[in-house]
Amino acid sequence: MKGVRKSFGPVVALDDVSLQLNTREIHGFLGGNGAGKTTLMNVLYGLYKPDAGEIYLHGKKVEIQSPKDAIKLGIGMVHQHFLQIDSYTVTENIVLGTELRNRPTLNLDQQAQRIVELSQRFGLEVNPRARIEDISMGVRQRVEILKALYRGVEILILDEPTTSLTPQEVDVLFQSLRVMVDEGMSVVFITHKLREVLSVSDRISVLRNGQNAVTVAGAEASEETLVKEMVGAGMDLEKSLIFSESGLGRETLAVGPKAIVQVEKIEVLDNAGQPLIKDCSFQINEQEILGMAGVAGNGQQELAEGLLGIRPIAAGRVLIEGIDISELETSELLALGVTYIPQDRLSDGFLPKASVAQNLLLGYHHQEPFSKNGFLNWPAIFTAARKQISEYDIKTAGPSEIAANLSGGNIQRVMLARAFSRPAKLMVAHNPTRGLDIRSMEFVYSKLLEQKEQGLATLLLSEDLDELMLLSNRIAVMYQGHIMGILDRSRFDKYQLGRMMSGVKIDE
Amino acid sequence: MEPGFNAKSLALRFLPDLLAVVASFVAAGIFIAVMGFNVLDAYETILFTSFRSVNGFAQTLLKFVPLVLLAFAFTVPLAAGKFNIGGEGQMIVGAIGAAAAGIMLADLPMVILLPLVILAGVLFGAFWGAIPAWLLYQFGINEILTTVLMNFISFGLIDYVATEIWKDPFAGHPTTVPIGAGGELPLLLTSPPLHAGIIIALLVAVAVYIYTDRTSAGYELIATGANPRASRVYGINVRRMFLLSLILGGALAGLAGSIEVAGVHQRLIEGLQSNFLILGIIIGLIARGNNLAVPFVAFFIAVLEVGASAMQRTMMIPGEMVFIVEALILLFVLLSDVVRRR
Numbered sequence: 001m002k003g004v005r006k007s008f009g010p011v012v013a014l015d016d017v018s019l020q021l022n023t024r025e026i027h028g029f030l031g032g033n034g035a036g037k038t039t040l041m042n043v044l045y046g047l048y049k050p051d052a053g054e055i056y057l058h059g060k061k062v063e064i065q066s067p068k069d070a071i072k073l074g075i076g077m078v079h080q081h082f083l084q085i086d087s088y089t090v091t092e093n094i095v096l097g098t099e100l101r102n103r104p105t106l107n108l109d110q111q112a113q114r115i116v117e118l119s120q121r122f123g124l125e126v127n128p129r130a131r132i133e134d135i136s137m138g139v140r141q142r143v144e145i146l147k148a149l150y151r152g153v154e155i156l157i158l159d160e161p162t163t164s165l166t167p168q169e170v171d172v173l174f175q176s177l178r179v180m181v182d183e184g185m186s187v188v189f190i191t192h193k194l195r196e197v198l199s200v201s202d203r204i205s206v207l208r209n210g211q212n213a214v215t216v217a218g219a220e221a222s223e224e225t226l227v228k229e230m231v232g233a234g235m236d237l238e239k240s241l242i243f244s245e246s247g248l249g250r251e252t253l254a255v256g257p258k259a260i261v262q263v264e265k266i267e268v269l270d271n272a273g274q275p276l277i278k279d280c281s282f283q284i285n286e287q288e289i290l291g292m293a294g295v296a297g298n299g300q301q302e303l304a305e306g307l308l309g310i311r312p313i314a315a316g317r318v319l320i321e322g323i324d325i326s327e328l329e330t331s332e333l334l335a336l337g338v339t340y341i342p343q344d345r346l347s348d349g350f351l352p353k354a355s356v357a358q359n360l361l362l363g364y365h366h367q368e369p370f371s372k373n374g375f376l377n378w379p380a381i382f383t384a385a386r387k388q389i390s391e392y393d394i395k396t397a398g399p400s401e402i403a404a405n406l407s408g409g410n411i412q413r414v415m416l417a418r419a420f421s422r423p424a425k426l427m428v429a430h431n432p433t434r435g436l437d438i439r440s441m442e443f444v445y446s447k448l449l450e451q452k453e454q455g456l457a458t459l460l461l462s463e464d465l466d467e468l469m470l471l472s473n474r475i476a477v478m479y480q481g482h483i484m485g486i487l488d489r490s491r492f493d494k495y496q497l498g499r500m501m502s503g504v505k506i507d508e
Numbered sequence: 509m510e511p512g513f514n515a516k517s518l519a520l521r522f523l524p525d526l527l528a529v530v531a532s533f534v535a536a537g538i539f540i541a542v543m544g545f546n547v548l549d550a551y552e553t554i555l556f557t558s559f560r561s562v563n564g565f566a567q568t569l570l571k572f573v574p575l576v577l578l579a580f581a582f583t584v585p586l587a588a589g590k591f592n593i594g595g596e597g598q599m600i601v602g603a604i605g606a607a608a609a610g611i612m613l614a615d616l617p618m619v620i621l622l623p624l625v626i627l628a629g630v631l632f633g634a635f636w637g638a639i640p641a642w643l644l645y646q647f648g649i650n651e652i653l654t655t656v657l658m659n660f661i662s663f664g665l666i667d668y669v670a671t672e673i674w675k676d677p678f679a680g681h682p683t684t685v686p687i688g689a690g691g692e693l694p695l696l697l698t699s700p701p702l703h704a705g706i707i708i709a710l711l712v713a714v715a716v717y718i719y720t721d722r723t724s725a726g727y728e729l730i731a732t733g734a735n736p737r738a739s740r741v742y743g744i745n746v747r748r749m750f751l752l753s754l755i756l757g758g759a760l761a762g763l764a765g766s767i768e769v770a771g772v773h774q775r776l777i778e779g780l781q782s783n784f785l786i787l788g789i790i791i792g793l794i795a796r797g798n799n800l801a802v803p804f805v806a807f808f809i810a811v812l813e814v815g816a817s818a819m820q821r822t823m824m825i826p827g828e829m830v831f832i833v834e835a836l837i838l839l840f841v842l843l844s845d846v847v848r849r850r
Contacts, residue, residue, distance in 0.1 A: 310741055331743030340741070348741045351734035362731055363742035371724040378722070 004053030013039045014210045028201030029190045036210040037190045041157045045077040046070040076148025077157040086133040094147050123176045138169035157188045164296045167498035174200045241445045256286035260457035266316035268306035276302045277481040284457040291472030292461040299481035300461045304430045309333045334363045339419040343430035357385040357399035388417035409440040430461040479503045524844035532836035554815030566702040568814045573709040576806035577764035578788025581757040586797045588753035589733035594655025595761040596785035597662035598633040602762025605632025606769040607776035610687025621690035626766050633762010634755050641754035682778040693771035703771030713803045
C-alpha cells in the first residue's frame with residue numbers, strides 16, 4: 001500500500017501511509033487508539049474507499065471496491081467483533097456467503113469435512129457441528145479465522161485478536177499463525193499490546209496519528225523503542241508506571257489493616273432472572289486494589305452492578321465498614337462513598353447532549369454543596385467543574401461545553417474526575433483503560449494508585465492481565481460467576497491466572 | 509445556564525434560527541405571489557396586527573396562553589425523552605374537569621371556586637396523562653401510541669358531557685351550561701376582554717424553567733432524557749422520571765383546558781382545543797425542547813396566528829397560508845440543524 005490517505009469530514013485518519021507486507025511473514029501493526037490501524041486495514045479490505053493512494057498485490061496495481069473484491073484477491077479479515085450468527089452451527093457460519101452447489105438439500109457434510117481438514121492443518125481445533133452460542137470466545141475466533149481460510153485467502157488481517165482470550169489461548173493462536181506463515185501466507189496482526197506484538201511478529205510497523213512512524217524487524221525491536229514511536233516525544237518513560245521494570249514501590253504496595261469491604265456469599269441474577277454470580281465472597285482492605293480477572297462475560301458486569309445497587313443482590317450480603325449495604329439503592333450507595341467507573345462509558349456513564357458540568361454532576365446532584373434544599377447551586381457546580389477540568393486535564397472549552405464534543409480519552413477523564421472527586425471508601429473500576437492510548441492509560445493508573453495510597457479500597461475488574469498484575473495487591477479470577485481463587489502478589493503468574501480463567505479452581 | 513452569556517455568542521447561536529424564519533417567509537412569499545396577492549401587504553398584516561392595536565395585542569396574549577402551555581406539555585416529557593402527543597386530550601379532559609367543578613359548585617364564592625376550577629383542570633389533565641404513563645411504567649407500552657389514542661377517547665367524552673350531562677338547550681353547538689360566576693377568571697382588561705390566565709401562563713413558564721434548570725429533581729429529568737441507562741447507573745429512578753414527566757405534561761395541558769373554560773368561554777364548548785396540540789408540538793420543536801426558548805417561540809407563533817386571521821379578514825388570503833409559513837419555519841429550523849452538523 002502506497003501513500004494511502006483517508007479522511008472522515010475534517011478528521012484526517014490516514015495521511016500518506018505506506019505499508020509493505022512480505023509473503024511468509026507475521027507483520028505486527030501497532031499504534032495507540034485512534035492511530036488509524038483499523039482504518040488502514042479497512043481500506044485494504046475494501047470497506048473504506050481511500051481518498052488517495054494505491055494498493056499493489058504481487059507487484060500489480062489492484063482496485064479493491066468491496067470486501068468481495070478483497071476476498072477474490074485473497075485478502076481476509078477477522079474483525080474485533082465477530083460477525084457470526086449465534087443459532088447457526090460452525091459449518092453453517094463458515095459457508096455462509098460462499099457458493100454452494102447443493103443448495104436445495106443443504107447437505108454440508110462435504111464442507112464440514114473440508115473445515116475439519118483446515119482446522120487440523122492449522123491447529124485451529126473446532127467441532128464443525130457445534131452451535132456458535134455454545135462455544136467459547138477463543139473457539140469463536142478460530143471459526144472466524146477458518147472463515148477466511150475456507151475462502152482461500154493468502155493475506156489474513158487480524159484486528160485486536162487477543163482481546164478476549166486467555167494467555168493459553170493466545171499461545172495457541174500464535175502457533176496457528178506461525179503454521180499459516182510457514183505455508184506461504186502473510187498475516188497482519190493489529191494490536192495495541194506491545195508484548196504480544198514483540199513475541200510473535202517478524203516485522204513491526206508503528207502508526208502514529210495516522211502517519212507512518214517506523215517499520216522494524218521483530219528481532220531488533222524493544223518495548224522502549226516501540227513506545228517512543230507510538231506516543232512520540234514528550235512522555236517520560238523512566239518514570240512511567242506501565243514500563244516500570246521493578247514494579248511498584250513498597251509504599252505504593254502497602255495495604256492497610258482495616259477491612260473496608262466484605263462481600264459474603266452474594267448471588268446476583270442475570271437479565272433472565274437466573275443466578276449468574278453464585279456464592280461469591282471476597283474482602284478488600286483500605287489501601288488495597290483487588291484485581292478481578294476473567295474472560296469477558298463471566299459475570300464481571302453483574303458483579304459491578306450488584307455492588308453498585310444497579311442490580312439487586314439476591315442472596316448474601318455486602319458490608320462496607322461493617323454496615324450492610326446489600327439492600328441500599330444506588331443513590332444511597334453513591335452518597336455513602338461507593339464510586340464507579342463503568343466499562344461502557346458511553347452507554348453507562350455519559351450524557352452526550354448535556355454539558356461537561358452536568359456530566360460531572362451526575363450521581364452527586366443531591367449532595368451538598370451542589371444541591372441545597374432541592375435547588376442546584378450552579379456557581380458551586382461550575383467552580384468544582386473548572387477545578388476538575390484543570391486537575392484531570394480534560395480538553396474542553398469549559399464546563400458549559402456540550403459533552404458530545406469530547407474525545408474518547410477526555411470522556412474517560414470526565415468519568416475519572418467524577419469518580420475521584422468525592423470522598424469515597426470503595427471504588428469499582430471496570431476496564432478503566434479500555435480503548436485509551438498509552439498516555440491516558442498512564443494517567444488512569446497514576447490516579448488509581450494515588451487514591452489507593454490515600455486509603456481507598458478498589459475493586460479493579462479488567463480483562464488486561466498486564467494491567468491487573470501491575471496494579472493489584474491481589475488478583476481474584478472469575479469464571480462463570482464463581483471466584484476460582486485469589487492470588488497474592490507474590491504468586492502472580494500469567495499462565496496460572498489463565499488456567500483459572502478457563503475454569504480451574506485453585507486452593508488458596 | 510452559566511451566568512454571563514456574551515451578546516456575540518448569543519447572536520451566533522440564534523443566527524441559524526433567524527435565517528430559517530427569513531427563508532420560510534421568502535418561500536411562503538412565493539406562494540402568496542403565485543396566488544396573486546401582494547406579498548408585502550400580507551406580511552405586514554401578519555407581523556404587525558398584534559402590535560397595532562390594544563385589541564390585536566390582547567388577542568395575541570389570549571392565543572399565547574394555551575399555546576405556551578401545550579408547548580410545555582410536549583417539551584417537559586421530551587426533556588425526559590418521552591413524547592407526549594396527547595396534549596389535546598389532556599386539555600379537553602382538563603376543561604371537562606374545570607367545567608364540572610364550575611357547574612356543580614356554582615354557588616361558591618370566587619376565592620374558593622376559582623382555585624377549585626383551575627385545580628380540577630390540572631388534576632383531570634394529569635389523570636389523563638397518568639394513564640399512558642402508567643401503561644408505560646407497568647407494561648412498557650409506547651407512550652406515543654397511547655397518548656394519541658387517549659385523544660380520541662377525549663373527543664367522545666366531551667361530546668357526552670356537552671350533549672348529555674350539562675347540555676345547554678339553547679345552544680346550536682355541543683355546549684354546557686355556564687359555570688358559576690365565581691369560577692370565572694378575573695379580567696385584566698374589559699374592552700377588549702383579557703383574562704388573568706396570561707399571568708398564570710407566565711408563572712408556569714418561570715416555574716418550568718426553574719424546575720428543569722435549577723433543581724436537582726429537574727436535573728434528574730434532563731439526565732434521564734440525555735441517557736436513561738447512564739442515569740440509572742448513577743442512581744436515578746428513570747422509570748419514575750418517565751412516569752412523572754408524562755403526568756406533568758398532562759397537568760400542563762389540563763391547566764390550559766381549565767383556563768379556556770374559566771377565562772374564555774365560561775363553559776365547556778366542543779372544539780375548544782382548536783389546533784393547539786399541533787402548534788404546541790411545532791413550538792416545542794422549533795425551540796428544540798429548550799424550555800427557556802418556548803415562551804418566546806410561543807409568542808411569535810401567537811403573533812402569526814392573530815396576523816393570519818386579520819389577513820384572512822382584510823385581504824381574503826386564506827388563513828391557512830400561515831400554516832404553510834409555520835410548517836416551513838419548522839422545516840428550515842430542522843434543516844439548519846442538519847447543516848450545522850455537517
